[in-house]
Amino acid sequence: MKPARRRLLAAAAAAVLAGCGFELRRAPQLPFRTIALSGFDRFSPLAEELRMNINASPTTQVVEAASQAQVVIEALVDARERSVVASTAAGQVRELQLRARLQFRLRNAAGRELIPATEIVLSRDMSYSESLALAKEQEEALLYRSMQSDIVAQVMRRLAAVQGIV
Template identity: 65%
Template structure:
């Protein structure tokens, strides 16, 4: 009896696996980049966006970041990298009620011979955040988490665009 249950459960799990494999379901992986080496130019040394992009590139198998542009197959030039914050709504008493956070990256990708692979491109992420003066410390931490999530999202968008390049 126990052998029969074991056999039935094994058959059911195999059938479920076959159904999922047949539908094309696959976990998202880091994109495969067409470059073995990449140089990041224009980032400030303490740029959080540069750090997010380096983390994302570390997950891409077969591609490494090099320090010298002459050693790279492609150069990612950053023209602008920044974070912005603006007040969107006030209460009737004039206190801040909602804030909009923005993370922006403007870049282009070229070869060391100056052949343009990706023209000047802007990626902008925005998030709205409620605000209450009583929770200022918690809202500051939430703001930092939102900026980090936006930077990670932008980094993954850059990787997907790099993966689509035909060198």
């Protein structure tokens, strides 16, 4: 294919994508400049992912001290749960249910609640086999990471919708 024709096709494809409103997803613009994370475990993977997503926002930064923040997101519950859903007659586990749970609230510097206590619970079912224990352990970790990312995305959308900060 000739270089001129290739450039023309690339320009046409770009024009079509631009005309349809295609745009890469980016971090939402949050309506406050600083936020503090409170109540999370020290090494919580959920808190770390939330911190990275908030810092990716062009308008907001995470600060360590609540006294320096315009708003504080307080984790009331940050938990991962695992329960047996099905087992064989011999008592071997066949299916597990994994749950990721975050209960949080958002308040401003004056202590007024902007988002009342809200709970996000996600669950995934997973088959299990003793002969594939290592692979199933990796699958479980992958499912937890996926649920964690979903929870962070939901929290970010809720933070972006907050109004009346002052």
